[in-house]
Amino acid sequence: MNPFPDWRPRRPSPGLRQAIFHPTDAPLPGAQTLRQTPAWLSATLVLTLSWTGTLMVWFHGGTLDPATHRVGAASDALALVAQNSIPVASFAFTNAALFPSTNASFSGPTSGRD
């Protein structure tokens, strides 16, 4: 007999049950956190420092799901600005788990235009 009947073990995170038994359904936020890599992590994060002193951060590539679509749209706009400015330095970080060979590359100073 359990002498601690009021000591209730913590329940699993919401979404874990669905991740186990209904993995093909639309994932709940909790399940996504636990089991799936967010799609935007497959993108490359680029930091560009321009001559005007502006630091721009934007994503390049990757597949953005609906939840991160707005981030992607804003990032695309900023990328356009960044590519039309004259950078001092540009750093690109890619998710090491997905692309280990291209992680944290460095380029710059460059002309700012390809």
Add this chain to the structure above:
Amino acid sequence: MSPEDSTPTAWCEALYDAKAPALLLYGRALGLDTAEAEDVLHDIFRALLELPVPPLEPAHYAIRAYRNRALNRRRGLWRRMLREMQSRDWFEAPPDTSAAERAAMEALTRLPTEQREAIVLKFWHGLTFEEIGRIQGVSPHTAAGRYRYGVAALRRRLGPLSNVTEFPCLPHESLP
């Protein structure tokens, strides 16, 4: 629910609903942090779903499978630090939990692994010492000894508190 009920996975979902919190607690007793304990829970239930037929004793099978996977987890410094930081969240303690009970919960988390494992299997999984011994790979007598040492250590650590509060009595159970 019997294995023959309704859908092919109904037995497994029923097992999850009945045992998932206790298995998470078991994972914590084995030294996993919260995320690791949930990962192992996910893995063993996915593996259970892959079985062609349900095991004869699904609850015991799940405990054994959980233990095997839990002991295979990597144990780096960062993980140990995380576990230490999370040592107080094994239970869903209601707001009115007494100081003595909180101290007891914490004392349980600080017992040696084999002792707290025996206590969790005894109290929250309802296993006999013989069953605990089979899982731990020791004799029933050794399993009972681990349980008793653990309970005695809890008593020692809570001695001053247990004299002044309504700390629940710990069981005196005869050896098998």
